[in-house]
Every structure is written in structure tokens, then in C-alpha cells.
Amino acid sequence: MKEIDIKGIIFPRRCPGCDKILEFNGKKICDNCRKNLIYIKEPRCKKCGKQLIKFEDEYCFDCKKGKHIYKKGVSAFSHAGEIKKSIYKIKYCNKREYVDFYGKEVARIYEKEILGWKCDCLIPVPLHRKRKLKRGYNQAEVIAKVISKQLGIPINNKILTRVKNTKPQKELNDEDRKKNLENAFKIHKSIVELKKVILVDDIYTTGSTIDSCARILLDNGVSEVYYVSLSIGTGY
Numbered sequence: 042m043k044e045i046d047i048k049g050i051i052f053p054r055r056c057p058g059c060d061k062i063l064e065f066n067g068k069k070i071c072d073n074c075r076k077n078l079i080y081i082k083e084p085r086c087k088k089c090g091k092q093l094i095k096f097e098d099e100y101c102f103d104c105k106k107g108k109h110i111y112k113k114g115v116s117a118f119s120h121a122g123e124i125k126k127s128i129y130k131i132k133y134c135n136k137r138e139y140v141d142f143y144g145k146e147v148a149r150i151y152e153k154e155i156l157g158w159k160c161d162c163l164i165p166v167p168l169h170r171k172r173k174l175k176r177g178y179n180q181a182e183v184i185a186k187v188i189s190k191q192l193g194i195p196i197n198n199k200i201l202t203r204v205k206n207t208k209p210q211k212e213l214n215d216e217d218r219k220k221n222l223e224n225a226f227k228i229h230k231s232i233v234e235l236k237k238v239i240l241v242d243d244i245y246t247t248g249s250t251i252d253s254c255a256r257i258l259l260d261n262g263v264s265e266v267y268y269v270s271l272s273i274g275t276g277y
Contacts, residue, residue, distance in 0.1 A: 057139035058123040060130075069142035079119035080150075081273065089248060090115040091273050109248050111255040111266045115154060116245055116273035117147045124272045128243050132176070137183050143271045144187025151269070155192060158267050160237040162197040163189055166254055167226070169206040184271060185241040194239070201254060202229045222253040228261045237265040246274040 053062045058074025070078075084093040088104035090113075103109075118124040127143065130136040148155070165181035173179050182198055189196045205225040240254050245268065255266040 055138070057127045057136070057142050060136075069145070074123050077123050079121055079124070081116055081119060088113060089245065089273070092119055092275065103247070109252055110259065111240070111248070111251050111268055113158075114245065114251065114268035114270070115147075115151045116270045117143070117150050118272040120244055120246070120272035120274045128180075128272060131180050131183075131243065135177065137178065137180070140180070140183045140187055144184050145191055147269060147271060148188050148191035152192060155194075155239070155269065158237060158239065158265075160194065160239045160265075160267060161235045162195045163239050163241050163269075164201055164254075164258075165196070165198050166240055166242040166250060167198070167201050167203040169203045171206055181242050184243060188241065188269065197235075197238075200229055200235075201226055201258070222249055226254055226257050228257060235263055238263055238267070240266060240268040242268065242270045244272050244274065245270040
């Protein structure tokens with residue numbers, strides 16, 4: 042006999058795109074919102090994973106300058122349309138349940154590549170304690186939990202802490218983003234045993250946050266830093 046999903050009946054799943062109650066058919070997003078998602082496909086940048094236009098290009102304009110210190114990263118979606126609205130709701134409207142679909146999509150699409158990195162753990166990009174207290178959670182930790190469950194990679198959210206309550210990165214230009222993140226993170230404990238790690242965040246825009254986290258990890262004994270995010274912007 043087929044098991045009845047009591048929780049799904051009492052608390053029906055909502056579409057992460059339009060927020061309408063989904064039919065009781067196991068789907069995690071409605072068909073209309075799924076077709077409006079912009080998936081990152083080949084060709085994509087071999088460094089940051091950003092969507093490219095020409096197949097003959099290997100790197101995006103930003104990564105051609107060679108400024109990023111992380112090893113490599115991937116994102117499932119272009120930060121536009123449904124995913125852009127969803128991430129806003131995840132961060133500011135307590136719609137953490139949306140991550141179940143998006144996080145599983147990241148794991149489904151990039152399972153082979155992520156596991157091929159052979160990393161020791163996932164490290165969610167930390168929020169400052171004041172911002173986390175106000176919001177009640179760190180969306181990067183929620184994303185990491187879904188990916189961890191799907192791929193079997195452990196989470197370590199005790200190593201990296203944010204000690205500077207920075208301004209929202211979306212309000213700043215590229216140069217100001219870097220200054221905003223100076224001395225923003227610190228290592229909370231010894232990480233000698235970790236050699237390769239994956240940073241997890243919701244959005245990748247210019248890479249300033251990932252680079253800032255990667256720098257302190259690399260300075261404290263980690264040999265390679267990768268990243269995974271739900272979505273990635275098109276700017277630089």
C-alpha cells in the first residue's frame with residue numbers, strides 16, 4: 042500500500058516560483074514556473090560557471106582577468122525571473138521551504154562534478170550574528186543542508202564566522218564590494234585537517250564574498266576552495 046504523506050496534506054507544498062499550492066503529485070514546482078527558470082547550460086565559464094555566449098570562449102570577461110582565488114564554482118540558475126524572486130523570499134520572507142527544490146536541482150545537475158572535487162566538507166557562507174538573529178536563520182546553511190543530504194558531503198559551519206556586519210553587497214559596485222568585505226571573516230578554529238572545501242551561498246554576483254572567504258581559508262591551511270550557489274548573475 043502506498044504511504045500517505047500526512048505532512049504534505051496538513052502543510053501542502055507551495056511552488057517556489059508563484060507560491061501557489063501545488064497539486065498533490067510529488068512535484069516541487071509548478072510546470073509554468075519550471076519552464077520560466079533559466080538554467081545555466083554549456084557553454085559556461087570554466088572558473089565561475091557563468092553562462093557564456095560563444096562556445097569558443099572558455100572564461101567569462103571577469104575570470105579572464107584571473108583575479109579570483111577560489112579553484113572553481115558552479116551555479117544552477119541565472120539570477121533572473123523566478124529564481125531571483127524566490128531567493129528574495131527565501132532571505133527576507135522566511136520561505137526556506139523553497140530551497141528544497143532549488144538545492145536538489147543543484148545536486149542533481151552537478152552531482153558528478155561536485156563529487157569529483159573530492160572535498161572534505163561544505164562551508165555555508167556565514168551571516169553576521171546580528172543579521173542572523175534578525176532573520177532567524179542563514180539561508181546558506183539551509184541550502185548546504187539540502188545539498189549535504191543529497192550528496193553525502195558533511196557540513197562544517199563552525200570554522201568560518203563573519204565578524205563584520207557588512208552592508209548588503211547588492212547596494213555596492215565591484216570595488217566597494219571588495220572594501221566592504223575586508224576583514225569581514227575570521228577562522229573560528231583550527232582547520233589543519235581540511236584540505237579541500239566547498240563554500241555554499243545563495244547568489245554569486247562578482248565573486249567578492251567567495252574570494253573573501255576563500256582567502257582566509259587558504260591562508261589557514263586549506264589547499265583548494267570551491268563554491269556552489271543556487272544562482273549566478275551576468276554582470277562583473
